[in-house]
Amino acid sequence: MDERTARMCLASVTEPGHPAVGTAVAEFGAEAVWIGLLGGDEGPLTARARLIRPAELVQSTKATGQRFVIPGDDEWPVGLADLAGCDPVQQLSGEPVGLWVTGGGHLGELSATALAVVGSRASTAYGDLVAADFSADLSEAGRTVISGGAYGIDAAAHRGALAGRTPSIAVLACGLDSPYPRGHTRLFERLAESGVLISELPPGEHPTRVRFLARNRLIAAIGAGVIMVEAAVRSGARNTLTWATVLHRVVMAVPGPVTSATSVTPHRLIRDAEAVLVSSAAEVLELLSPLGRATGSRPSEARATDSLSVDELRLFESVPGRGARGADELAVRAGLPMPTCLALLSQLADRGYLRQDTEGRWRLPPRAAAG
Amino acid sequence: MDERTARMCLASVTEPGHPAVGTAVAEFGAEAVWIGLLGGDEGPLTARARLIRPAELVQSTKATGQRFVIPGDDEWPVGLADLAGCDPVQQLSGEPVGLWVTGGGHLGELSATALAVVGSRASTAYGDLVAADFSADLSEAGRTVISGGAYGIDAAAHRGALAGRTPSIAVLACGLDSPYPRGHTRLFERLAESGVLISELPPGEHPTRVRFLARNRLIAAIGAGVIMVEAAVRSGARNTLTWATVLHRVVMAVPGPVTSATSVTPHRLIRDAEAVLVSSAAEVLELLSPLGRATGSRPSEARATDSLSVDELRLFESVPGRGARGADELAVRAGLPMPTCLALLSQLADRGYLRQDTEGRWRLPPRAAAG
Numbered sequence: 006m007d008e009r010t011a012r013m014c015l016a017s018v019t020e021p022g023h024p025a026v027g028t029a030v031a032e033f034g035a036e037a038v039w040i041g042l043l044g045g046d047e048g049p050l051t052a053r054a055r056l057i058r059p060a061e062l063v064q065s066t067k068a069t070g071q072r073f074v075i076p077g078d079d080e081w082p083v084g085l086a087d088l089a090g091c092d093p094v095q096q097l098s099g100e101p102v103g104l105w106v107t108g109g110g111h112l113g114e115l116s117a118t119a120l121a122v123v124g125s126r127a128s129t130a131y132g133d134l135v136a137a138d139f140s141a142d143l144s145e146a147g148r149t150v151i152s153g154g155a156y157g158i159d160a161a162a163h164r165g166a167l168a169g170r171t172p173s174i175a176v177l178a179c180g181l182d183s184p185y186p187r188g189h190t191r192l193f194e195r196l197a198e199s200g201v202l203i204s205e206l207p208p209g210e211h212p213t214r215v216r217f218l219a220r221n222r223l224i225a226a227i228g229a230g231v232i233m234v235e236a237a238v239r240s241g242a243r244n245t246l247t248w249a250t251v252l253h254r255v256v257m258a259v260p261g262p263v264t265s266a267t268s269v270t271p272h273r274l275i276r277d278a279e280a281v282l283v284s285s286a287a288e289v290l291e292l293l294s295p296l297g298r299a300t301g302s303r304p305s306e307a308r309a310t311d312s313l314s315v316d317e318l319r320l321f322e323s324v325p326g327r328g329a330r331g332a333d334e335l336a337v338r339a340g341l342p343m344p345t346c347l348a349l350l351s352q353l354a355d356r357g358y359l360r361q362d363t364e365g366r367w368r369l370p371p372r373a374a375a376g
Numbered sequence: 377m378d379e380r381t382a383r384m385c386l387a388s389v390t391e392p393g394h395p396a397v398g399t400a401v402a403e404f405g406a407e408a409v410w411i412g413l414l415g416g417d418e419g420p421l422t423a424r425a426r427l428i429r430p431a432e433l434v435q436s437t438k439a440t441g442q443r444f445v446i447p448g449d450d451e452w453p454v455g456l457a458d459l460a461g462c463d464p465v466q467q468l469s470g471e472p473v474g475l476w477v478t479g480g481g482h483l484g485e486l487s488a489t490a491l492a493v494v495g496s497r498a499s500t501a502y503g504d505l506v507a508a509d510f511s512a513d514l515s516e517a518g519r520t521v522i523s524g525g526a527y528g529i530d531a532a533a534h535r536g537a538l539a540g541r542t543p544s545i546a547v548l549a550c551g552l553d554s555p556y557p558r559g560h561t562r563l564f565e566r567l568a569e570s571g572v573l574i575s576e577l578p579p580g581e582h583p584t585r586v587r588f589l590a591r592n593r594l595i596a597a598i599g600a601g602v603i604m605v606e607a608a609v610r611s612g613a614r615n616t617l618t619w620a621t622v623l624h625r626v627v628m629a630v631p632g633p634v635t636s637a638t639s640v641t642p643h644r645l646i647r648d649a650e651a652v653l654v655s656s657a658a659e660v661l662e663l664l665s666p667l668g669r670a671t672g673s674r675p676s677e678a679r680a681t682d683s684l685s686v687d688e689l690r691l692f693e694s695v696p697g698r699g700a701r702g703a704d705e706l707a708v709r710a711g712l713p714m715p716t717c718l719a720l721l722s723q724l725a726d727r728g729y730l731r732q733d734t735e736g737r738w739r740l741p742p743r744a745a746a747g
Contacts, residue, residue, distance in 0.1 A: 339686075
């Protein structure tokens, strides 16, 4: 049995986000784990494994127009590797052993510029409008929108992206042969023309609450950041933001009327500095742009550090004399929360202390680095 | 000539916020400055001073139902003293030499619990609703709303306060005998029944652009904090928030729809951590309450500091072993911006590391202080 088929079998008998699976596969390889499972004691997992017919699984994947993508493939999203080392959220963790994919898009290429837009199923007209507007602008700017497939903000995000020039990614918590919810069948079909639907679950599987939670970690991991548009006090989107925080992604939230229940969670996250307030796609791009802020960048002169605040100075000193560092690493080194770190990096770039290179990493401006 | 009359004369010939006036009065006393001015070279100020008839000024103040309040009086707002030492904003600075006051309220008592609610003249229905709601709740909770007298958010704030149990303070940029704008004559009358109108300008004076700017420093200085409800990109309310920042007041802003031009400035201030996001009067009170957060306060146990972030630890260590310190002083000592400082103080209180005393100052909880 080859690596891909072994991973497909493992993905079929284990639940997404099971902490032990990723670890075992990383240590022993998928084939060894699969063979070990088949020959194991009479546990429920072994019992399920013995029911699997690998050839049938390969066949049903193919028959339903899907492909099975694994780590190392061109299509594998780079960001998923971060799930291997990060803290669990609600006992879920781990890089997926593989992904079922359908659609005309190239998952790897689309993932490289992906940004998540998430929010409430029970969204308001305002939230739908904002999600669609942001997504259309991001898509037009060459950014891939990634989201779930639910009613409300998820659907508005995909519809917005369809209006732009970059296809979107929908991450589902069920088999892609019968994508849930049924009411979005037409939306999923349009999306799959040039975008992709992806899932950790094999054909025939239905969504469960835990599968939705495990799914959220993929949305957070594949994107460079997560934008929460609307979410009531208890919302699945909150869980996606927790994953984004754990994974050091850029966490953003869109404000709304204080009279709206669906803006309570975004406001709380902004207030507690867990998310950066964004009021337009341009602001999102500014936060994430590999070429620094859209306006006012003067990255060419070394400046005296006398005028820097203690936090700014600490951040400035975390940037190496030669080479560059990512914002996530700088935040850790300077001991600053990510939103503060990003805000200060932007300010430092505006004032000429730092610049971002083409990979989005931070470095000293040429003169300061030379001197 | 007595001190009060000398100050009244000085206030009548100098423009509000003239940097030299407060300094000279503090150094030489009002009478000496006034006598010096009368005997000075033929400058425009001396020319104006010689036209003043002190007895007429006292008479017109009395005839228009006003009183003239000076530092040291019971009615003098304590917060105004902070204007003596702070940095100028647009070349304006200084504690007023005196204030004309009208209305049935006691300016000193009302000022002691004052909070400013400011915003755009060209407000939206949403902004008016939020300003009135916040102000009604603050007034009901015993907090004095202080604002200007303009159309839009100012008026909505006063109307909201009238619905509560605490009268409000209106700070005008003209003589109180003909309060501007005329369209608010009835509102000012109702406000003056148990609240107060105040101004740095003598009877008969009209508002000017600079007088509005000088007036803003009083709104910021008298209140313990400033709440911006709505403001377009260029707005006088932005200037009031600059004063509040300079004076280390709690700077708050209310978010709104990202599709609304009048929420652009609040969103920008929140995003850049210049203002704390507030979505209800309860959240405002929580930020300012002398008894700590409304919910979840567990201020009784000393905790290990291992789990604190670098910023939290720095803040925690800025709190003295005995006694207490205000948030503004802690922010300076810890080198943190005020919004960050307030957010972290709340979190530290929630987690039992710190408590607020009845004067709103921060101290170690009993056990930690003892140990």
